[in-house]
Amino acid sequence: ANGAISGGLKWSGWANSDCEKPVQGSQIYSRSDWYKGKWAIMYAWYFPKGAFRASKYNRGHRHFWSSAIVWTDNTNPDNSTILGVSMSGSRGYVKKPSPKTKYIEKGTTLKLDSYIGFWLSNQALRLTKKSGGTQDLVTWEQLTDEARDALSKFDFDADTSDAIFFSSGATVVMPLEDGVFTSILEESYPFK
Numbered sequence: 001a002n003g004a005i006s007g008g009l010k011w012s013g014w015a016n017s018d019c020e021k022p023v024q025g026s027q028i029y030s031r032s033d034w035y036k037g038k039w040a041i042m043y044a045w046y047f048p049k050g051a052f053r054a055s056k057y058n059r060g061h062r063h064f065w066s067s068a069i070v071w072t073d074n075t076n077p078d079n080s081t082i083l084g085v086s087m088s089g090s091r092g093y094v095k096k097p098s099p100k101t102k103y104i105e106k107g108t109t110l111k112l113d114s115y116i117g118f119w120l121s122n123q124a125l126r127l128t129k130k131s132g133g134t135q136d137l138v139t140w141e142q143l144t145d146e147a148r149d150a151l152s153k154f155d156f157d158a159d160t161s162d163a164i165f166f167s168s169g170a171t172v173v174m175p176l177e178d179g180v181f182t183s184i185l186e187e188s189y190p191f192k
Contacts, residue, residue: 086188
């Protein structure tokens with residue numbers, strides 16, 4: 001709430017070591033808005049370290065954000081239909097208009113899995129048939145001004161000295177911040 005940002009975790013060991021089941025809970029945020037006649041709900045997951053297998057050493061870096069945009073036809077979750085989804089992929093966003101019902105729980109909840117791909121992949125999201133748990137969520141509007149400002153201005157790329165990931169031109173940014181949010185909606189729009 002006061003705008004403090006953690007230092008992340010130094011890259012070592014397995015990608016998910018020290019990251020699973022955090023004692024203080026997960027850091028999941030959301031922001032939504034209308035875009036081209038669709039209600040876009042972006043969910044952003046913060047990870048204190050990120051993986052990228054571009055080297056034989058399976059290296060990574062501090063800080064990583066994954067995001068998914070669920071596209072619906074209505075702002076009211078009790079009266080909306082999931083029209084599509086866009087997910088952080090190994091290279092850009094994976095766009096799925098009309099996800100199959102096997103990926104949707106009770107008609108209202110899209111089921112996603114965070115994974116690390118094998119061939120030249122960083123952390124990414126994918127649809128899954130498996131049911132999982134729910135996690136606490138904080139909306140962009142619920143954050144204090146100090147927290148929004150800190151998340152928007154913090155340099156999540158600062159500690160990249162040991163990461164090959166960034167030679168690809170990719171960067172680590174908070175996807176919900178002003179400007180970035182809108183550009184991601186534009187880039188990830190799954191409809192023609």
